Amino acid sequence: MKRTTTTTGTAASSEPLVRGDSLEKTYGSRLPFGRSTPVLTGADIEVRAGEIVGIVGENGSGKSTLMKILVGVLDHDAGTVERTGTVGWCPQEPLLYDRLTVSETFRLFGAGYGMSRKEIDAAKRRLADELDFERYLDYRVDQLSGGNRQKVNLSIALMHDPDVLMLDEPYTGFDWETYLRFWDMAQDLADDGTAVVMISHLIEERSRLDRVFEVRDGLVHDVTDEETASELRSDPEEEHE
């Protein structure tokens, strides 16, 4: 099974790696005669190499829908998506097989990514060390705690060193230390030229994001400058100046 979506071409620094233009998506009703739900009505977004981009917005505004369309796992009704390079996706709900062990999970996804046995093993050791789950490598996925399952979910998205990393609230269930380690990893990846796109709900982490896009009323708004302005407004030191 493959989680990557690949097109030809390599990522030059600060070139757009993912671009969505005029994206539209309406979900059909789950009930007969029920109402359909228009979610995106002409959304534009561009993500460049080496930046950490946050996608924010109210519950139900369409953040996950937008991300799934950019990853390529959900069809859109209109508009275009362009991707360059490989994509890693960490969905909100882990898409893991309960009956496989953690090591077997790495082997399965690594094979899907086209990695050699040696590369898979190296990635597994590195990520298990960084996210501190070495002692669970022989556990079955259904025996893991929620936080450890999420660590595996994130590692699977990262293991093939993708050019673009799409993360849907990747730290749900992480303890504080793991959360901080996660951010170090995200920063290191961005420093190496990976484009990191993250759905975020935490005001606290806005300062870690290079750009912030808000999904609102079916569109994507670049609110980076508004965020910076509101941060300055709420900075007590600024107020005393």
Ligand SMILES: Nc1ncnc2c1ncn2[C@@H]1O[C@H](COP(=O)(O)OP(=O)(O)OP(=O)(O)O)[C@@H](O)[C@H]1O
């Ligand atoms: N498969 C589906 N079928 C029908 N409606 C859906 C489906 N998936 C999502 N929706 C609806 O589309 C809207 C956007 O959902 P989405 O999950 O993209 O929002 P979100 O911004 O990621 O929300 P949250 O912050 O709660 O995770 C919601 O009204 C949701 O109920």
